Amino acid sequence: MSPGDFVPISRVFASEAPGTTVRIRGWVLRTRSSGGILFFLLRDRSGVVQVTGRRDALGDAAFDAAEHVQIEGSVAVEGVVAEDRRALDGREVRASRIDVIDAGEPFPIFTDQTEEFLLDQRHLAIRSQESVAIFRVKAELLRAFREFFDREEVVEMTPPILTGNAAEGGAEAFQFDYFGRPGYLSQTAQLYLEALLFPHERVYALTPSFRAEKSRTPRHLTEFLNLEVELAWCDFADLLIFIERMMVDVLHAVAERRPKELTSLGRPPEELLAIRAPFERIRYSEAIDRLTKLGFPVHFGSDLGTAEERALTLESKNPLFVTHYPRELKAFYMLQSRDDPRAVEAADLLGPEGYGEIIGASCRETDIARIKERITQIGAKVDEYEWYLDLRRHGNIPHAGFGLGVERVVRWVLRREHIRDTTPFPRTPSRHTP
Ligand code: 4AD
Numbered sequence: 001m002s003p004g005d006f007v008p009i010s011r012v013f014a015s016e017a018p019g020t021t022v023r024i025r026g027w028v029l030r031t032r033s034s035g036g037i038l039f040f041l042l043r044d045r046s047g048v049v050q051v052t053g054r055r056d057a058l059g060d061a062a063f064d065a066a067e068h069v070q071i072e073g074s075v076a077v078e079g080v081v082a083e084d085r086r087a088l089d090g091r092e093v094r095a096s097r098i099d100v101i102d103a104g105e106p107f108p109i110f111t112d113q114t115e116e117f118l119l120d121q122r123h124l125a126i127r128s129q130e131s132v133a134i135f136r137v138k139a140e141l142l143r144a145f146r147e148f149f150d151r152e153e154v155v156e157m158t159p160p161i162l163t164g165n166a167a168e169g170g171a172e173a174f175q176f177d178y179f180g181r182p183g184y185l186s187q188t189a190q191l192y193l194e195a196l197l198f199p200h201e202r203v204y205a206l207t208p209s210f211r212a213e214k215s216r217t218p219r220h221l222t223e224f225l226n227l228e229v230e231l232a233w234c235d236f237a238d239l240l241i242f243i244e245r246m247m248v249d250v251l252h253a254v255a256e257r258r259p260k261e262l263t264s265l266g267r268p269p270e271e272l273l274a275i276r277a278p279f280e281r282i283r284y285s286e287a288i289d290r291l292t293k294l295g296f297p298v299h300f301g302s303d304l305g306t307a308e309e310r311a312l313t314l315e316s317k318n319p320l321f322v323t324h325y326p327r328e329l330k331a332f333y334m335l336q337s338r339d340d341p342r343a344v345e346a347a348d349l350l351g352p353e354g355y356g357e358i359i360g361a362s363c364r365e366t367d368i369a370r371i372k373e374r375i376t377q378i379g380a381k382v383d384e385y386e387w388y389l390d391l392r393r394h395g396n397i398p399h400a401g402f403g404l405g406v407e408r409v410v411r412w413v414l415r416r417e418h419i420r421d422t423t424p425f426p427r428t429p430s431r432h433t434p
C-alpha cells in the first residue's frame with residue numbers, strides 16, 4: 001500500500017459509500033478474536049472505526065500476525081466499508097488486507113491503575129480517548145483566542161522566557177545560573193508587553209509562565225500557559241468589557257466547534273452558549289462582606305484563597321469580576337485607584353461553579369514615584385527595574401492589560417478535578433518528568 005492512498009477514518013462515516021474499498025491506518029484501541037474473526041477498534045487522528053478480518057479472507061499467515069497485535073500496535077488496513085448496526089456509529093471496515101506496522105509490546109496502561117502510575121506513564125497515557133478530547137478542546141480554545149485577537153487588531157508578540165528580573169516580586173521565581181549571573185524563568189511577559197505596547201498599541205503573547213510555588217492545590221502548576229494582553233489608551237471600564245467580550249466569543253466558538261468532545265467530557269455545549277455579557281462585578285470590599293456572612297474569618301486586607309473564591313461563585317453559571325483589591329495584596333505595577341487610595345484598579349475574573357481565578361487584570365500605574373514606592377515596599381531593588389521605569393519617561397500613556405491562565409480555563413470548561421489533566425506533561429512541585 002502506498003502512502004498517498006490512505007483516507008482519514010472519519011471519511012468511512014462521512015463520504016465513503018458502503019461497498020467502497022478504503023485504506024486506513026492507525027493504532028489499535030481494542031482487539032479481540034473469536035471463531036476465525038478478528039475485531040479491531042482502530043484509531044487515527046480523525047476518529048475510531050471497527051475493523052473486522054476473517055481468517056478465510058486474510059489468509060492464515062496474515063491473520064495470525066494481526067492476531068498478535070497488542071493494544072496501541074500500529075497497522076494499515078485495506079477493506080470494504082459496510083453498514084453494521086452493531087458497530088460504533090453503524091459502520092465497519094471489512095478487511096481484505098492487514099499490514100502490521102508494529103505489533104507492539106504489551107501496553108502497560110489498563111483500567112483501575114493509580115493516578116501516580118498514570119502520571120509516570122504520561123507519555124503513553126496521553127493516547128487515551130479522554131486525553132485526545134481534552135487537548136482538541138484546548139487547541140480549539142487557543143485557536144479561538146487567536147482569531148479574536150486578529151479581529152480586534154491585537155498583535156502577537158514573542159517576549160523572552162529567560163530574564164534578568166524576577167518580574168512579579170521575586171519570591172516565587174525559578175532562579176538559575178546565567179553565565180555567572182542570576183537568571184530567572186519568566187513569571188509573566190507583562191513588562192515586555194508593556195514595552196512593546198508603545199510601538200504596537202495592542203499586543204498579546206501566549207507564553208509559558210513559571211512559578212516556583214510549593215502549592216499543591218488542584219489549580220496550581222509550576223509551568224502554565226499565560227495568555228497576556230496589553231492595551232493602550234484603555235481604562236478600567238474598557239478593560240472589563242474587552243475581557244467579557246473575549247470570553248463570550250471564545251467560549252461560544254469552542255461550543256460550536258467541539259460539541260462532541262465537550263459532551264463526552266461532561267460539559268454540555270449549551271452551558272457555554274448560555275454564558276453572556278455583562279458579567280457581574282463586585283468590589284473586593286463587597287466580596288469580604290459576602291464572605292463574612294458566609295462565616296469566613298476575613299477582613300479588608302485578607303487575601304482571597306481557593307476556599308474564598310470557591311464560595312463566591314459556587315452557585316453561579318457566569319464568571320464574576322472581583323475589583324478594587326487592596327493595594328498591598330497586588331503587584332507593584334497596578335494603578336492606585338483615584339477614588340479609593342487603599343485599592344488598585346484591578347480585577348480578578350473568577351470562573352463559575354467554584355473554579356476560582358482564571359484572569360488577573362489591571363490598569364497600569366503611570367506615576368513613577370508610586371511605582372518606585374511599591375517596588376521598595378515589596379523588597380525589590382528599584383535599579384533592577386530602570387528599563388521598565390523608562391517606559392514612564394518616554395510617551396507615558398494610560399494602559400491596561402491582563403493574564404489568563406489557559407489551563408485554569410480548560411479546567412473549568414471541561415470540569416476537571418485537577419489542573420494537571422489540562423496539560424499533556426504537567427509540572428508540579430513533585431514532578432518534572434516525563
Ligand atoms: O494573576 P497572575 O499572576 O497575573 C500575571 O501574571 C500578570 N502579570 C498578568 C498580566 O496582567 N499580564 O497570573 C495570570 C493568570 C491567573 O489569573 C491564573 O489564571 C493563572 O495565570 N495562574 C496560574 N495557572 C496555573 N498555575 C499557577 N501556578 C498559576 N498562577 C497564575
Ligand code: MG
Nearest residue numbers: 348357359360
Ligand atoms: Mg492573580
